[in-house]
């Protein structure tokens with residue numbers, strides 16, 4: 001089993017910022033979806049190939065995975081996908097005020113690292129200050145989707161997002177899925193593993209409100 005990367009390590013204090021959108025995507029008028037902790041990026045490659053009317057950004061703290069994804073991206077010449085290496089919170093912080101909020105449409109947190117021990121909870125990716133930064137970057141009406149197979153982590157993420165006051169539960173998910181960043185309900189690698197092993201997927205969607 002792989003070792004989790006400690007996102008609070010000093011190594012990750014410095015980021016390589018995401019370049020201006022015109023240098024990243026072929027058409028910058030499309031809505032943008034951010035996948036946080038995108039792992040090998042396969043989910044995003046599938047999304048980008050199937051949904052040409054969206055731009056996708058994958059953020060990942062394991063540099064080797066990002067380098068592999070970047071190489072594959074060049075080989076496949078896909079123009080609506082970008083990968084950035086680093087602690088996602090710092091990468092997002094850098095985007096505030098740099099990218100137009102009206103095209104930042106949604107974020108996904110798919111099966112983030114659980115960091116079970118209480119003393120390690122501050123390494124969990126969803127933290128109040130990170131949710132605040134996402135709310136500053138994204139337009140009202142934007143979405144956050146969370147998924148996990150760890151109930152305790154799911155409850156912690158849910159509580160953190162709801163307590164932020166910037167987001168509300170979004171219940172009529174099915175009605176809007178066709179307009180979402182993932183209209184055909186593609187699965188991540190971890191989700192496929194969870195389903196194959198008949199484990200439970202906990203999931204929820206939130207909508208950003210005016211606050």
Ligand SMILES: C[S@@+](CC[C@H](N)C(=O)[O-])C[C@H]1O[C@@H](n2cnc3c(N)ncnc32)[C@H](O)[C@@H]1O
Pocket residue numbers: 005007036037038039040059060061062086087088089109110111112113125188189190191
């Ligand atoms: C369990 S894996 C899930 C990968 C993928 N989302 C999936 O569903 O298959 C969690 C991923 O989040 C990444 N990650 C954890 N903390 C992060 C952070 N602060 N910033 C960026 N990526 C992070 C890990 O390196 C790992 O690749």
